[in-house]
Amino acid sequence: xxxxxxxxxxxxxxxxxxxxxxxxxxxxxxxxxxxxxxxxxxxxxxxxxxxxxxxxxxxxxxxxxxxxxxxxxxxxxxxxxxxxxxxxxxxxxxxxxxxxxxxxxxxxxxxxxxxx
Amino acid sequence: xxxxxxxxxxxxxxxxxxxxxxxxxxxxxxxxxxxxxxxxxxxxxxxxxxxxxxxxxxxxxxxxxxxxxxxxxxxxxxxxxxxxxxxxxxxxxxxxxxxxxxxxxxxxxxxxxx
Numbered sequence: 165x166x167x168x169x170x171x172x173x174x175x176x177x178x179x180x181x182x183x184x185x186x187x188x189x190x191x192x193x194x195x196x197x198x199x200x201x202x203x204x205x206x207x208x209x210x211x212x213x214x215x216x217x218x219x220x221x222x223x224x225x226x227x228x229x230x231x232x233x234x235x236x237x238x239x240x241x242x243x244x245x246x247x248x249x250x251x252x253x254x255x256x257x258x259x260x261x262x263x264x265x266x267x268x269x270x271x272x273x274x275x276x277x278x279x280x
Numbered sequence: 281x282x283x284x285x286x287x288x289x290x291x292x293x294x295x296x297x298x299x300x301x302x303x304x305x306x307x308x309x310x311x312x313x314x315x316x317x318x319x320x321x322x323x324x325x326x327x328x329x330x331x332x333x334x335x336x337x338x339x340x341x342x343x344x345x346x347x348x349x350x351x352x353x354x355x356x357x358x359x360x361x362x363x364x365x366x367x368x369x370x371x372x373x374x375x376x377x378x379x380x381x382x383x384x385x386x387x388x389x390x391x392x393x394x
Contacts, residue, residue, distance in 0.1 A: 168323070197381060206369060206386040207324075220381060255323055259380070269382060271316075271323035 166191065168258050168272035169238075176278045183243040183250070185275045189258030195219075196239040197269060198231060201253040210254075213239060246279045253277075282307045284370050286385035293360055293392050301355040301388055303344075303370035311372040313337075313346050313353040314382070318367045327355075327368070360392045 169188040177183050189196050194215050199207040209223040213233035224231065228246075233239040243250055253276045257269035287302040305313065312331045316324040328337030333348035344355045353370060370385040 170323075195380075199382070199384075206384040207382070209381040209383065212381055223381075257324075257382075267380075268326050268329070271325070273321075273323045 168256060168270050170254075170256050170272035170275050172275060173273060174276050174278070176280060177246045178280055179247055180245050183246050183277055185241040185243075185254050185256075185277070187239040187241070187256030187258075187272060189239070189256075190270055193258035193260055193270070195259045196233050197257045197259075198239075198241050199255045199257065201255065201274075203252070207255060210241070243277075246277075248279050251277055251279045282311065282372060282383040284372055284383055284385035286370050286388050289388035289390075291388060291390050293390070295362055295392055295394055296359045297392075299355070299357040299360045299364075299390070301368055301370075301390070303353045303355065303385060305351050305353065305370075305372050307351075307372055307374075307383075309374065309379075310348075311374055313344070314371045314373070315342070315344055315353070315355050316369040316371060316384075318369065318387070320366075324369065360390075362392045362394055365390055365392045 171186050196213045198210040201207045211224050211231045212220040216235050228244045230242045253274045255274045256272045259267040259269045283306045285304050314329045315327040317327045318324050328339040330337040330346035336345045342357045344353050367387045367389050369387045371382045373382045
């Protein structure tokens with residue numbers, strides 16, 4: 165059973181370009197979380213999604229960042245017009261999301277974004 | 281809001297030494313508590329968890345007890361190995377819905393020398 169998959173593992177973008185990060189949850193998991201790890205800091209929650217629905221985006225910057233989890237296909241975290249401060253490791257986690265939680269969140273290997 | 285505070289690092293120990301990593305939390309209600317481990321270049325792996333007061337989580341020789349009275353979840357291991365070198369994160373979450381997101385401490389780097 166494949167774990168959480170993220171791609172690309174490393175992404176380099178110039179300032180002003182767009183970054184698209186993909187996350188495929190574990191089989192049978194319908195809930196996805198995105199976290200960001202800035203240098204020398206812990207992980208910070210960004211957004212929580214179910215299929216076709218954003219549950220909590222309280223950790224997302226108000227501008228340039230968006231996320232989706234369509235009915236088919238991976239979850240996408242999109243960063244428009246990237247700036248140097250967006251350089252970080254972005255982790256996706258998935259869980260079954262069934263009633264009677266809490267359920268363990270399983271993490272992907274992360275995408276390391278570098279903005280030059 | 282919720283928060284997690286971990287002791288400052290890094291920590292360097294000799295093999296077979298005793299390990300304690302302190303973690304305290306602030307939360308409304310009754311959160312679940314977790315320790316995650318991150319090896320270099322990898323994602324996070326759940327090390328252990330506890331879902332209610334006085335529960336003890338354990339895995340691979342590591343233990344942590346959910347202490348509601350002191351709002352703590354300290355991680356311990358009696359004899360560390362070189363392979364335990366990694367970054368350790370304490371975290372908490374609520375049960376369902378928007379409360380299920382994880383709140384992490386800053387993490388602490390453990391280095392174990394032979």
